Amino acid sequence: xxxxxxxxxxxxxxxxxxxxxxxxxxxxxxxxxxxxxxxxxxxxxxxxxxxxxxxxxxxxxxxxxxxxxxxxxxxxxxxxxxxxxxxxxxxxxxxxxxxxxxxxxxxxxxxxxxxxxxxxxxxxxxxxxxxxxxxxxxxxxxxxxxxxxxxxxxxxxxxxxxxxxxxxxxxxxxxxxxxxxxxxxxxxxxxxxxxxxxxxxxxxxxxxxxxxxxxxxxxxxxxxxxxxxxxxxxxxxxxxxxxxxxxxxxxxxxxxxxxxxxxxxxxxxxxxxxxxxxxxxxxxxxxxxxxxxxxxxxxxxxxxxxxxxxxxxxxxxxxxxxxxxxxxxxxxxxxxxxxxxxxxxxxxxxxxxxxxxxxxxxxxxxxxxxxxxxxxxxxxxxxxxxxxxxxxxxxxxxxxxxxxxxxxxxxxxxxxxxxxxxxxxxxxxxxxxxxxxxxxxxxxxxxxxxxxxxxxxxxxxxxxxxxxxxxxxxxxxxxxxxxxxxxxxxxxxxxxxxxxxxxxxxxxxxxxxxxxxxxxxxxxxxxxxxxxxxxxxxxxxxxxxxxxxxxxxxxxxxxxxxxxxxxxxxxxxxxxxxxxxxxxxxxxxxxxxxxxxxxxxxxxxxxxxxxxxxxxxxxxxxxxxxxxxxxxxxxxxxxxxxxxxxxxxxxxxxxxxxxxxxxxxxxxxxxxxxxxxxxxxxxxxxxxxxxxxxxx
Amino acid sequence: xxxxxxxxxxxxxxxxxxxxxxxxxxxxxxxxxxxxxxxxxxxxxxxxxxxxxxxxxxxxxxxxxxxxxxxxxxxxxxxxxxxxxxxxxxxxxxxxxxxxx
Numbered sequence: 001x002x003x004x005x006x007x008x009x010x011x012x013x014x015x016x017x018x019x020x021x022x023x024x025x026x027x028x029x030x031x032x033x034x035x036x037x038x039x040x041x042x043x044x045x046x047x048x049x050x051x052x053x054x055x056x057x058x059x060x061x062x063x064x065x066x067x068x069x070x071x072x073x074x075x076x077x078x079x080x081x082x083x084x085x086x087x088x089x090x091x092x093x094x095x096x097x098x099x100x101x102x103x104x105x106x107x108x109x110x111x112x113x114x115x116x117x118x119x120x121x122x123x124x125x126x127x128x129x130x131x132x133x134x135x136x137x138x139x140x141x142x143x144x145x146x147x148x149x150x151x152x153x154x155x156x157x158x159x160x161x162x163x164x165x166x167x168x169x170x171x172x173x174x175x176x177x178x179x180x181x182x183x184x185x186x187x188x189x190x191x192x193x194x195x196x197x198x199x200x201x202x203x204x205x206x207x208x209x210x211x212x213x214x215x216x217x218x219x220x221x222x223x224x225x226x227x228x229x230x231x232x233x234x235x236x237x238x239x240x241x242x243x244x245x246x247x248x249x250x251x252x253x254x255x256x257x258x259x260x261x262x263x264x265x266x267x268x269x270x271x272x273x274x275x276x277x278x279x280x281x282x283x284x285x286x287x288x289x290x291x292x293x294x295x296x297x298x299x300x301x302x303x304x305x306x307x308x309x310x311x312x313x314x315x316x317x318x319x320x321x322x323x324x325x326x327x328x329x330x331x332x333x334x335x336x337x338x339x340x341x342x343x344x345x346x347x348x349x350x351x352x353x354x355x356x357x358x359x360x361x362x363x364x365x366x367x368x369x370x371x372x373x374x375x376x377x378x379x380x381x382x383x384x385x386x387x388x389x390x391x392x393x394x395x396x397x398x399x400x401x402x403x404x405x406x407x408x409x410x411x412x413x414x415x416x417x418x419x420x421x422x423x424x425x426x427x428x429x430x431x432x433x434x435x436x437x438x439x440x441x442x443x444x445x446x447x448x449x450x451x452x453x454x455x456x457x458x459x460x461x462x463x464x465x466x467x468x469x470x471x472x473x474x475x476x477x478x479x480x481x482x483x484x485x486x487x488x489x490x491x492x493x494x495x496x497x498x499x500x501x502x503x504x505x506x507x508x509x510x511x512x513x514x515x516x517x518x519x520x521x522x523x524x525x526x527x528x529x530x531x532x533x534x535x536x537x538x539x540x541x542x543x544x545x546x547x548x549x550x551x552x553x554x555x556x557x558x559x560x561x562x563x564x565x566x567x568x569x570x571x572x573x574x575x576x577x578x579x580x581x582x583x584x585x586x587x588x589x590x591x592x593x594x595x596x597x598x599x600x601x602x603x604x605x606x607x608x609x610x611x612x613x614x615x616x617x618x619x620x621x622x623x624x625x626x627x628x629x630x631x632x633x634x635x636x637x638x639x640x641x642x643x644x645x646x647x648x649x650x651x652x653x654x655x656x657x658x659x660x661x662x663x664x665x666x667x668x669x670x671x672x673x674x675x676x677x678x679x680x681x682x683x684x685x686x687x688x689x690x691x692x693x694x695x696x
Numbered sequence: 697x698x699x700x701x702x703x704x705x706x707x708x709x710x711x712x713x714x715x716x717x718x719x720x721x722x723x724x725x726x727x728x729x730x731x732x733x734x735x736x737x738x739x740x741x742x743x744x745x746x747x748x749x750x751x752x753x754x755x756x757x758x759x760x761x762x763x764x765x766x767x768x769x770x771x772x773x774x775x776x777x778x779x780x781x782x783x784x785x786x787x788x789x790x791x792x793x794x795x796x797x
Contacts, residue, residue: 672796674727674789679719 002061002081005089008045009132011038012096012124019121023114029104035117036100039124043093050090053083054502064134064196075195080134084331084506087499088131088265091335094470095257095342096124098463102346103249105460106353116156116247123149127258131265135196136185136223139266143181143226146259147174153254154246166242173239177229184222187215188273197269201508204273213275220278223270224285231263231315234289238595240312244304248349251304256311256345257338264318264334271327272508283323283407283417290316291420292592294427298434299578299588302359303348306435310385311341313424317400320421326403328504333396335499336474340384340393343467347378350456350464351439355449361438363446370453373461375440377468382436384471386429387556394552395475397425399500401548409544422551429559437567474499703744710737724777724787728770735766 015038023031049059064078100120107116126145133139155167189195191212192203209216227233232240243255254260267274267282274282290313297309314337321330352359354371368375384391387398401421408418444450455461478498565571578585590596671677714733721727739762746755777787784791 670796672793674792675719675722678715682715682719 002049002059004045004049005059005061005081005085005132006079008042008049008089008093009125009128011042011045012121012128014038015121016118016125019114019118023118026114028108028113031114031117032100032104032107035121036097036104038121039093039100040097042124042128043090043097046086046090046093050086050502053086058083062134062198067137073189073193075137076135077138078134078196079132080197081132082506083502084268085131087331087335087502087506089128091338092124092127092131092258095338095467096120096127096253098466099249099253099257099342099346100124102252102349102460102463103247105457106249106349107247112156116153119149119152119156120249120253123153123254123259127262130262134198136188136200136270137195139269140178140181140185143230143262143266144178146254146262147171147178147230150174150243150254150259153250154243156246156250160245162242163245166239166245170239170243173236174229177225177227177236180222181226181229184219184224184226187219187222191215191219201272216273217275217278220270220274221281224267224274224278224282227263227266227319228285229263230266231260231319232289232312233263233285233316233319234292237289237293237312238598241305241308241591244302244308248304248345248352251308252342252345252349255308256341260311260315261318261334261338264315264322264330267319267322268327268331268334271322279323279325280414281323283320283414286316286318286320286323287417287420288316289313290320290424291427294424294431296588296591297431298427299585301362303351303361303364303435303439304345304359306361306431307341307344307348310344310428310432311337313428314341314385317397317421317424320417321400321403324404324407324417326400326407327507328500329396329399329403331503332478332500333400335503336384336392336396336471339467339474340381340391340471343377343464343471344381344385346460346464346467347374347381350374350460351378353456353460354453356452358446358449361435363449364439364444365442365446366440366444366450367453368440370450371440371455373455373464377461377464378440379436380468380471382432386432386560387425387552389553390472390476392471392473392475395478395500398545398549398552401425401552402544405544405548405551422555425552425555426559426562429556430563433560433563434567437563442567700744700748703740703748707737707740707744710734710740722788722790724780724789727789728773728777731769731773732766735762735769738762 012035015035019026019031019035026034053059059081060083061079061081064076066074067077068075100117103116103120107113110116123146126142126149130139130142130146133142151167151171154170155164158164158167185195188200192200192208194200194203204216225236229236240255240260244251246255293309293312293316297306297313300306300309314333318330318333318337321327321333350371351364351367351374354367354374355364358364380391384393387394401418404418404421408415476498478500562572566574566577587593710733714730714737717730717733718727721730739759742755742759742762746753746759749755780789780792781787
């Protein structure tokens with residue numbers, strides 16, 4: 001039965017191969033039906049497997065085969081299936097299935113319709129491969145493949161300069177993270193001699209890094225930087241908002257639900273080898289990201305960019321949760337976020353489709369009547385991300401805040417790690433409701449667009465409805481498993497239920513105790529404390545739950561009420577607020593000038609370097625080349641005119657002339673008449689006979 | 697019973713006749729006849745030696761081969777002459793002096 005996953009994994013690949021060779025022949029609607037059909041089949045298979053797992057037939061699988069042999073080092077390529085794999089796999093296939101179906105409607109009439117589904121199928125295959133991989137190397141291969149698909153799809157409408165630039169930006173920014181990721185993998189391979197996750201873990205536990213605690217921290221941070229690039233965390237987040245140049249289903253699938261979450265998944269997978277210092281670094285990166293991007297999302301007016309910054313912010317939540325040891329909470333939020341963010345993106349796509357390509361929310365308004373299905377599903381997504389009780393976002397955000405609260409309780413020094421996400425929770429509710437109200441309610445600000453707006457076809461709103469149902473009920477029936485200490489740093493988990501229970505089943509159980517031990521080895525006071533905090537937080541998730549729920553709900557209410565007062569009732573004028581807070585507003589509109597900063601430093605630096613390179617090339621290298629060329633020319637002139645023409649040619653011509661004269665002499669005998677030849681021949685023969693007899 | 701000598705004399709006469717024909721005649725067919733003369737001179741020698749000399753049958757066998765060879769040679773030579781005739785429209789081989797240096 002676990003092999004059903006392999007089949008489900010290969011179905012999108014089959015779609016890709018078919019479409020890449022026959023795509024243009026298959027044509028517009030049918031290539032979409034083919035890809036979407038395969039994806040939905042894949043989703044159905046994985047759903048069946050997931051349900052089998054939940055009702056008690058765990059189909060775990062761990063197979064691998066040698067792939068590369070480098071000296072004595074064998075790199076294996078294998079598949080590892082545990083309950084986290086199942087959850088991720090099912091999430092990816094289901095969301096992708098919905099988005100594929102939606103794309104049939106959204107991409108209707110595009111001249112490169114089959115190619116779109118070709119790339120999407122390749123992406124689905126790569127993403128599933130990433131989830132299934134059992135080694136860092138395999139993970140990296142698929143990691144790059146999804147990055148490549150992302151590049152293709154962001155630049156899908158490459159006729160637009162902005163789209164092709166955004167694609168390049170995404171690719172290059174990801175290179176930075178991937179390079180560090182590769183350094184991390186190399187460090188792991190070098191120190192532990194193994195690239196599989198299991199191998200690395202067991203080697204690290206047995207002390208492969210004994211006495212090199214700092215190196216382990218460094219390697220962990222390097223690996224985390226892969227996630228920083230892919231999951232658009234703070235220093236490398238700049239590519240994600242620009243990636244919105246791609247078609248909206250791409251934004252929904254790749255840049256909201258799956259690929260960007262791969263970074264979080266990676267951190268979850270390598271969690272056991274992250275030292276407490278590395279975890280603290282992870283947590284702070286997450287916290288900075290989540291508050292910064294939430295602030296930016298408040299002022300933007302492009303519907304997709306607001307969602308993009310919201311995605312970055314939510315990914316920050318997940319990273320923060322993992323950083324403080326809330327493993328289950330972070331990955332739970334990943335799944336919940338994938339559902340409602342895909343829903344929101346598809347909803348925005350439906351709005352853009354209905355408004356004939358308009359993306360500016362300042363020109364929308366009162367679309368509620370025109371697009372009832374889109375409006376309702378969008379509202380569900382908004383409420384889910386805002387954290388309204390009983391919707392999925394509420395449960396996951398709660399779990400995260402509880403983890404963080406547990407951590408900060410043990411370490412009051414880091415209390416900012418709780419304040420920031422609580423604040424961002426209010427901001428999330430505010431900007432999402434602002435987006436919803438400005439788009440679907442308030443006044444119709446552009447008559448023309450309002451006039452012509454229309455609901456999207458059924459092929460587009462049915463996936464919306466499916467995702468809306470998932471966004472509502474994915475958190476239900478969940479219960480964290482109880483944790484019992486067995487002493488000596490061993491724990492037993494039991495009784496988890498629902499999605500959370502399924503995720504918790506895959507939790508690396510030895511991680512926390514090992515991290516404590518490692519901290520003891522490093523014997524740094526601060527690290528010990530952090531590690532205790534990480535342990536405490538898992539333990540305390542229940543104790544702090546009530547407080548976290550109250551804080552999260554209060555923050556959500558504040559955000560919702562503020563947005564309602566501002567945009568629905570009109571008590572607060574947004575224009576006035578922008579005027580009063582002009583410097584802040586300007587700072588946020590320019591996204592903290594991070595793009596400008598990069599342009600002034602890295603881009604300008606590279607340009608300077610290029611200019612230097614050009615100068616070096618023109619003046620020094622060309623000078624060298626020209627100088628040597630001149631020298632060569634002079635030598636050639638001497639050897640050509642003097643040596644060659646007189647010496648060598650004379651010799652050669654002399655030989656030729658001798659041969660010619662000899663030939664002319666001999667040719668006289670060649671009359672061409674056979675009779676002459678035979679006469680000569682016979683005479684010579686007779687002469688030879690005579691001489692022979694005479695000598696005898 | 698004749699001895700070996702008359703055969704050898706006849707053979708030598710045939711050989712010289714053949715060579716003389718080849719050297720003096722310009723007609724390709726005549727040259728072919730000259731070649732046949734030479735071949736038959738050789739065959740006659742073989743048979744005579746077989747009868748009066750060594751006494752084994754190998755000489756007569758060789759003579760049979762010579763006859764077959766002569767037939768094959770005639771075929772090839774006629775083919776060459778046909779082509780020659782095609783290109784130069786005559787069987788006078790003095791006209792075919794393209795090999796002249």
